[in-house]
Amino acid sequence: MRDIQTALHPAPQAQALAPDSRSPWAWLGLLMAGLLASCAAPVPPPVVAPPPLVVVPAPPPPVSTLPAPDLISQAGSPLEYRKDGARHIYERNTTRIYKGQLPPLMHAVGVLQVEVDGRGNVRNVNWMRAPSHVPDVMREIERTVRAAAPFPAPVRMGGVTYTDVWLWDKSGNFQLDTLTEGQRSK
Structure with a gap:
């Protein structure tokens, strides 16, 4: 009989665990407990130590990949370099150099500034006194200078x-004042 009595009237502990099917508050409490449990913060993953830092030494300063200039000038001033520049133009234009003294009347006379970088490349040409009456000669002189590059590198x-x-000269040949052989009087 005790079993029947226990089944009809459960023990107080059993009543606390099982909700009464007649009490809506009991169901609501269980629902709230379930919702709160689902909102709980997840368990964080285990902390893994980062790999140790590898110290890489700084790379050496960049080495110039450009080859050394073939021609080098040891001139210490623009006046000294003028001779090196003139010789270089003469070497590149052997068939166009006027041989001997120039005639008394020249076809054109021009004063040209040439800017050469540290590797001997022509950066700029600038007319100080242009033979503007013969623009074809101006163009030819500029072309000749640029075609002679690279000039001896002014390393100092x-x-x-x-x-x-x-x-x-009207023949199309020329001399540079730095290396001129002079001019005839007649």
Whole structure:
């Protein structure tokens, strides 16, 4: 009989655990408890130590990938470099150099400034006195200078701007004042 009595009237502990099917508040409490449990913060994953830092030494300063200039000038001033520049133009234009003394009347005379960088490249040409009456000669002189590049690299100065006088004959040949053989009087 005790079993029947226990089944009809459960023990107080059993009543606390099982909701009364007649009490809506009991169901509501269970629902709230379930909702609160689902909102609980998740368990964080275990902390993994980061790998140790690897110290990489700084790379060495960049090495110039440009080859050394083939021609080098040891000139210490633009006036000294003027001779190196003139010789270089003469070497590149052997068939166009006027041989001997120039005639008394020149076809064109021009004063040209040439800017050369530290590697011997022509950066700029600037007319100080242009033979503007013969624009074809001006263009030819500029072309000749640019075609002669690279000039001897002015290693002691790191770059130079030098000036030379172009003496142009009507034959199309020329001399530079720096290396001129002079001019006939008649």
